[in-house]
Amino acid sequence: xxxxxxxxxxxxxxxxxxxxxxxxxxxxxxxxxxxxxxxxxxxxxxxxxxxxxxxxxxxxxxxxxxxxxxxxxxxxxxxxxxxxxxxxxxxxxxxxxxxxxxxxxxxxxxxxxxxxxxxxxxxxxxxxxxxxxxxxxxxxxxxxxxxxxxxxxxxxxxxxxxxxx
Amino acid sequence: xxxxxxxxxxxxxxxxxxxxxxxxxxxxxxxxxxxxxxxxxxxxxxxxxxxxxxxxxxxxxxxxxxxxxxxxxxxxxxxxxxxxxxxxxxxxxxxxxxxxxxxxxxxxxxxxxxxxxxxxxxxxxxxxxxxxxxxxxxxxxxxxxxxx
Numbered sequence: 001x002x003x004x005x006x007x008x009x010x011x012x013x014x015x016x017x018x019x020x021x022x023x024x025x026x027x028x029x030x031x032x033x034x035x036x037x038x039x040x041x042x043x044x045x046x047x048x049x050x051x052x053x054x055x056x057x058x059x060x061x062x063x064x065x066x067x068x069x070x071x072x073x074x075x076x077x078x079x080x081x082x083x084x085x086x087x088x089x090x091x092x093x094x095x096x097x098x099x100x101x102x103x104x105x106x107x108x109x110x111x112x113x114x115x116x117x118x119x120x121x122x123x124x125x126x127x128x129x130x131x132x133x134x135x136x137x138x139x140x141x142x143x144x145x146x147x148x149x150x151x152x153x154x155x156x157x158x159x160x161x162x163x164x165x
Numbered sequence: 166x167x168x169x170x171x172x173x174x175x176x177x178x179x180x181x182x183x184x185x186x187x188x189x190x191x192x193x194x195x196x197x198x199x200x201x202x203x204x205x206x207x208x209x210x211x212x213x214x215x216x217x218x219x220x221x222x223x224x225x226x227x228x229x230x231x232x233x234x235x236x237x238x239x240x241x242x243x244x245x246x247x248x249x250x251x252x253x254x255x256x257x258x259x260x261x262x263x264x265x266x267x268x269x270x271x272x273x274x275x276x277x278x279x280x281x282x283x284x285x286x287x288x289x290x291x292x293x294x295x296x297x298x299x300x301x302x303x304x305x306x307x308x309x310x311x312x313x
Contacts, residue, residue, distance in 0.1 A: 008169060012169070012172055012173075015176060016172075016176060019176050030187055033187050033189050034187055036189065036190075037187070037189065037190045039298040039301060040190050040192045040298075041190070042294065042298055043192065043291070043294055043295055043298055044192055046290065046291055046294035046295075047291055049290075050287035050288070050290050050291050051287065053283070053286075053287055053290075054280075054283040054284050054286070054287040057279070057280070057283035057286075058276075058279075058280045058283060061275070061276050061279040061280060061283070062276060065272040065275055065276050066272075068272065069268055069269065069272050072264075072265075072268040073265055073268070076261050076264045076265055076268070077261065079261070080257050080258065080260075080261040083253065083254060083257045084254055084257075087250050087253060087254065091246075092246040092249060092250060093245075093246035093247075096219045096221060096246060097221055100219040100220070100221050100223075100224050101219070103219050104217055104218060104219040107217040107219070107249070108215075108216060108217050110253075111215050111217060112214060112215075114253075114256055114257070114260070115212040115214075115215070116212075117260055118210055118212060118259075118260060118263070119209065119210045119211065119212060121260065121263045121264055121267060122207065122208075122209050122210035122263070123206060123207065123209045124209045124210065124211075143260070
């Protein structure tokens, strides 16, 4: 009876030990897989966060560019209206009748300046004279903001500011 | 026998959960590199000089005589002062349009450069996370004899 019980217990011990070892190994494998999954999920979460952050940055950049563009458009339209104001201040017809030679020179100068502005807007480099111009007599009145970077409008006479700003 | 059955059932119960191993998640990300857009610059304008001649009823003969003496065709294309003003404002509108287009191109350039920078930063963060996870993964698993 005693031997039988000992035999049964020995078998049970063997089964228990084998089962325990197998259970330990299986648990370790599960832990490894779960840990790996967790790591992958961490990467996935980080990927999502990075994608969201890059989207947020893109939207912010778009907002800034739109704002800048609207400001630039407003400034361009203001400058464009300045020519209309200038033309409306002068009666070109009367000036032509009274002083044709002087008006002719003035028209030719204005056209040459406007054409130079077109060249600059198309990417033509500034000349040394354009870059160094600081006096109203030296600048291109049609596009001095772009053609004469060293010209400071703030230090000019009030009369000049009234006519040009 | 009753005890043996209990022990067997307990052993089976203990190992029963081990039947189905957890599913291994496979994540694969393949970044697609977009080639940089390289375009030639537009041709810079070189405009020829335009000469205006103002004609009134008083100087018309003088102007034509001067044209003939300088061996130019004695014919002129005319504009009234109002027509000249319209031409000038049209010219000014075209200049404004070019400036607006330049501003739009600059805005596109800024936007794409900043987006690219944001993507690079995001990729950098991802690489950091991935390397942190990898180093965590490479930590040695405890051998069975180091359980305690």
